[in-house]
Amino acid sequence: MPDIHVSAAVIVDDDDRVLVVRKQGTTRFMQPGGKPEAGETAAQTLIRELHEELGLVLGEDDLRPLGTFVSEAANEPGHRVVAAAFAASIDPGTVTVQAELAELRWITRADVATLPLAPLSVEHLLPLAWPALAS
Numbered sequence: 001m002p003d004i005h006v007s008a009a010v011i012v013d014d015d016d017r018v019l020v021v022r023k024q025g026t027t028r029f030m031q032p033g034g035k036p037e038a039g040e041t042a043a044q045t046l047i048r049e050l051h052e053e054l055g056l057v058l059g060e061d062d063l064r065p066l067g068t069f070v071s072e073a074a075n076e077p078g079h080r081v082v083a084a085a086f087a088a089s090i091d092p093g094t095v096t097v098q099a100e101l102a103e104l105r106w107i108t109r110a111d112v113a114t115l116p117l118a119p120l121s122v123e124h125l126l127p128l129a130w131p132a133l134a135s
Contacts, residue, residue, distance in 0.1 A: 001080045004073055007046035008033035008083045010066060010125050013092045017106035018129045020121065021053065024102040028074045030118035031125050032104075033083070042084035050088075054095040054104070063088055066128055074118035081120050085128065109133065 008031040011019040020029040034049035036042070043060045050056040063086040073079040097104050107115060109130050112122070127134035 001078060003070075004035065004076060004079050004081045006033055006035050006081055006083045007042045007049065008085050008120070008125060009046055009050060009063075009088050010085055010128050011088050011090055012129045013090075013106060015106075016130075017092075017108055018126060019090075019092075019095065020105055020107055020115075020117070021097075021101050022103045022105075023075070023100050026075050026102075028116045028118045029103075029105065029107075030074060030121050031085070043086065046084075046086055052099045053097075053101050055098055056090060056095060058088060058090075069120060069124035071118070071120040071123050074120070081118075083120055083125075085125055087128075 010031055021032045022029045032050055032053055033046050036045040043063050047058050050058055066085040066087055069083050069085055071081055073081045095104060
């Protein structure tokens, strides 16, 4: 199965909600982030993607590495995603949908059962935010 390398942000607000986004033309929500450009580190990729997609201005000191995780890709059948994940704290009022995003949501644990989510989010990233979800 071919790999798609990405960087992803796990962002939890003060109300214990997690930020997820949905790209235009897709149905599944996932953590914000994206694919690297030539020569970028995982952190540089995430900083650029968060700025392009959500208007956030962060530096490397604003990111806390969480590890690398692998799951089936949500939008590319027959591929798997290899994600460098980082935690970040932001003011929820500072994010706006931009670039290729169609929608953003701040979700609660209860939303996990009803919202279409990417495998990476369900299997790895949301359990980092909410350890009780880990199976």
